[in-house]
Amino acid sequence: MNLEYTDKQNAFRAEVRAWLTANVPSEPLKSFDTEEGFQQHREWEAKLNGGRWGMVTWPEELGGRGADLVEWLIFEEEYWRAGAPLRVNQNGIFLLGPTLMEYGTAEQKARFLPRMATGEDVWCQGWSEPGAGSDMAAIRTTARRDGDHYVINGQKTWSTRAVWADWCFGMFRTDPASERHHGLSFILVPMKTPGITVRPIPQLDGLPGFAEIFFDEVRVPADCLLGDEGKGWKVAMATAGFERGLMLRSPARFQQTAARLVALYKANRESADRDPTVRDAVIRAWMDAEAYCLTTYQTACRLLNGGKIADEASTNKIFWSELDQRMHETALSILGARAELWPHAPDAGEVGNWLDGFLFSQSGSIYAGTNEIQRNIIAQRMLGMPRA
Amino acid sequence: MNLEYTDKQNAFRAEVRAWLTANVPSEPLKSFDTEEGFQQHREWEAKLNGGRWGMVTWPEELGGRGADLVEWLIFEEEYWRAGAPLRVNQNGIFLLGPTLMEYGTAEQKARFLPRMATGEDVWCQGWSEPGAGSDMAAIRTTARRDGDHYVINGQKTWSTRAVWADWCFGMFRTDPASERHHGLSFILVPMKTPGITVRPIPQLDGLPGFAEIFFDEVRVPADCLLGDEGKGWKVAMATAGFERGLMLRSPARFQQTAARLVALYKANRESADRDPTVRDAVIRAWMDAEAYCLTTYQTACRLLNGGKIADEASTNKIFWSELDQRMHETALSILGARAELWPHAPDAGEVGNWLDGFLFSQSGSIYAGTNEIQRNIIAQRMLGMPRA
């Protein structure tokens, strides 16, 4: 065990930091749940990719740097430290990207990954359906094979940023006679195909973060199938592992929030200390974010040496989502009577974006499989407790 | 709504206080989980009964004072305030007593209640069995009718103080062909009957608080049946309601613990405040004990006017058991490195009996139906959520 960075890792960090210092926009971009903000973020992705920082773990021929997971963690640390924009294509690069690496044909990788990296193709997910939320095996949207096409009919929901996305990846029932997790296929769908209708679903804050996607005889070429027909469940489980696991929520994000919380506490210490539990919650935020970082490095070191992501995907999901909620609740406690004000309110003072973050944190324990489902998985798969 | 005591209630309180001031032993009795302590407590019960304070809610002809529930709460407040001994016959007076009042014949009441009040008959429970803990309907111990006797065979467990008790009340399967909660009967069993063997079960603290009771062809007269044969479930549910509900854990007990916790905090404030969450936990203990008291008065007022104890039995059980655990955990936090020492340790200082109370509090969320079962009951009966 050796917990010191190598010279190569330190040099990599220095290079990332230098580029970000020179290139991160000085003004924060608008929310990517607005049309203008979405375009700004797409442009930022192109710029990032121009510096070959779009997805550092990808091979050089795909615009990456062949970085390993520890280097990826270092990149993320610097990215969050620099206050760089949120990744509008996170569903693409963090979820579909690794899945394509594992299951895609050479042709598919060459076709999809570079355009994903430049931000030319922004991806959304097509997993959930009205009757299939946490229970993905209940999917009913069909993809009927018709010559060299699949013909899709049905409805997907809770698709983040589907309103502006170029492509959708998701699971569809290719065998109409199949049940549960059999007979499903993982298919990539161009959002401009005729027969697709997108209806935005306003979120808690009123912005259209989610959407429903309706499919009416949508014809998709058969080469958009990822993995084998009828084996979509296996492909999707890999993606879900990435979502709950390492990639979607890098520790740096929560360490950044914890550091901001410490700063907020210190700036409002007199008021905050009226409630003696606040200081404790602030310290705990640092400890938990630190534990999440340490544990992620530990997992990364295991994966680097041939290990597979497994049940830690579920412990991760619970840990970061509840940490995120606690940190934002603590921030609102510190803000007291000002906590309810939006940042643009004239008397809001320095409330920052804690309220927005608090609302967003409410979804963390729900998406990518509710925390109740994750606890079932931990009990049954990790601890070996019996199913009912 | 009127939350002031009447003159009559104030006079009652003054009378209780005067008697207790004159009669409560100045030295604490030994633990009633020891033989010597058990005898001391039995003598105290006799003295209490001599002053007609054994069970104030009972009618005068049974040695009580015909007090109503609010007066009972007042009595309990004074009792705990005076630091009077724990009630060694609590299973009798608080659980069987009210059940006898409701289901007993005149003969049974006259036969059992006065001797219960004097402490001549100390009662234990015979509910749980090795295969029937929270799931009482799984009871298998049989009581076969044979002329004017029942013949009991089987095993009961977790019977508190059965080692020294004179009588046992419990549930037995009188219809051998019956299942679940049908065919059970509520029977009162003299512990000296031949065929009964008692095996103590040492608790966390090593003392024999519990015991197993083995029944081998134990012949009990048929007039020891309480309620109708085969209808024991209904009788037992009334008793369980009393156990989870008002009587077994009067608010005064927890208010006393909260007040002791406040005193402990104030006596160790500098050390306690090193952890800023301690003060908050102390304040919360007061608030929760106060809420428990207020809510119990509210329930008592409802019952006084013809209401029935219902689902609040389950909310009560959860609330006081978790409050008790939190208060004792907080006390141990305040004691820091001394928390692990027994009071007789030469360097323990003023640790009081917090450690013992902490261990006892661990059982609160388990006995009388685990808190998991109580939450099921609340969700399904109080909120109307569906069974699986």
Place this chain on the structure above:
Amino acid sequence: MDFRFTEDQQLLAEGARDFLRAELSTERLRALWASPTGRDDALWAQLAELGLTGLLVPEEHGGLGLGDIEMVSVAEACGHVALPEPLLDTAMIAAAMLRDAGNAALAAEWLPRIAEGTARIAVGHCVNPLVADAHVADLLLLPQGDAIFAVPREGVSLTANESLDPSRRLFRVDVAPGAGSLLASGDKARQLLAAALDRGALAAAAQALGVAQRLIDLSVAYTRDRKQFGQVVGSFQAVQHLMANVAVKLEYAKAPVQRAASEIARSTSRAALSASHAKLVACEAASLAARNSIQVHGAMGYTWEVDVHIFAKRAWVLESAWGDRAFHKLRVADAVLADGAAIGPGTTF
């Protein structure tokens, strides 16, 4: 000693509850959000007609001459529907101030208008950095130095501040110097402001009870229908326990709220402690209800179109209205940890 409401009190409470549930659907609430003031004069008139605006107004001024115990049930009903109107600020907090100030002229001028529903009143207080509903108030009661002034809306200028809860309309109030009439000063003003704070906390606590109950209602109804893994969601033990935990917290917040109403109505020395206790536990129940209700709704809980967020937001903003959690914890700590504090068995009433 009787914790039960009298028959009259129950009838009044049921009347208010039935009216509000019938009138204030979430559709109507959403329509109000989209309107310029967010308030509805017709609804206000109905509230007056039911006697609710004049509940605390003495009978000689045209009101019902009732007290905080009656008002607390109305407040709970307001929470259950997330009423946006300033009923509690006007009819509970301001009405009590005007009633108790010993200023006959202002009382005679404004109490009848409150009772008949022709005046909404906003209240400024140092624990609230902004004033709620100042934009629709006919009169504002504003502390200045060691006095309280009654200022008509024409005498102030307002700056709107947008809140998380679209029902909340909050304003910074700037007052022209010397505007309005003196309501009270010195000790009397301090007493009035202390009582206003306790009533504000009590009103928030009672609303929180109603909000928590509504969130339970919505969640139970939703999880009874929604299926996952071939089973209705509400039959999963984990989901049941999330809601049972809310039910327990709510159950033990109710009596403290009633006690606070009783102490405030009698202006006892324990009014402040009781109000803080009630507000802390009731808001905690509502906040837990918000969190767990969103959770059991799954992704639906995170949307604008499903109603759960309406009540979750109300729960969250009640946390810091009329004194935030820290403020009330400090008041409880000061009282409970004081030398010679009356705590322990037998000290509750």
Place this chain on the structure above:
Amino acid sequence: MDFRFTEDQQLLAEGARDFLRAELSTERLRALWASPTGRDDALWAQLAELGLTGLLVPEEHGGLGLGDIEMVSVAEACGHVALPEPLLDTAMIAAAMLRDAGNAALAAEWLPRIAEGTARIAVGHCVNPLVADAHVADLLLLPQGDAIFAVPREGVSLTANESLDPSRRLFRVDVAPGAGSLLASGDKARQLLAAALDRGALAAAAQALGVAQRLIDLSVAYTRDRKQFGQVVGSFQAVQHLMANVAVKLEYAKAPVQRAASEIARSTSRAALSASHAKLVACEAASLAARNSIQVHGAMGYTWEVDVHIFAKRAWVLESAWGDRAFHKLRVADAVLADGAAIGPGTTF
């Protein structure tokens, strides 16, 4: 950067674990509780034979010359079986003090005896009001004024104090004036005591991990067999979630403990912060494991005859050994809230 143990480290850890699990059944532990000293010389000799007592002892003194990273796995294994022997006090804390004190004579006298298993050593420290295992110690390292003295057991008088955990044997130590030899004084003594505290906290944290895992193991095994309501208890979602919550806490306590070992081994400026962080989170995991394991055992969890209490008690006493929760929270707060503290992304290693 590599979080994995080397192959040698893994072999050592597995060896210790296998040995302890095979030798220290709970039956043997219960027998030790009933014995006069609660300790077993034969077991101690076996630990020495495996090299565990001499793990930190430099090779020139007959030890393995390894470090805290190796020791931490041994400590975890000790927790898993609730080992009563003072292995960690002797072979980790005291051995490091003797190794690092710069006192060649005492090192030459005692380090070989530690390695060969002919000496147990007890350590006094201001954060521990009493000294553990003084009754079986051949030598005691005791702070006095600004110095540390090495005192043979003959030079002290002991007063036993009974602990909740029958494995714990705690003593007040009174020292005859001028007894023993000076180990170190001044800055060196302060450094040694600071390092002893960090190692003590680390040892407690690592043991807590083992205790928590054992409690999970016991609970999963029990709930797989026990039936209620016609269903094995372990298949109830509420029971599963009680254990899943423990698993999550434990999972996120492991890496902090390893990090603390790495920082302490390198004597970095972050050793104290890392040790406190590790102790807090590991003990919290063990305490939650104790509570939830008792709960899922139902009434069995409250008995003497079922093993769960052995490990629950160990979890509870570890909370306050080598600095209680408040002590370590304060150390973390001081570090994290300091001006210019290095926190945020990229500051972890």
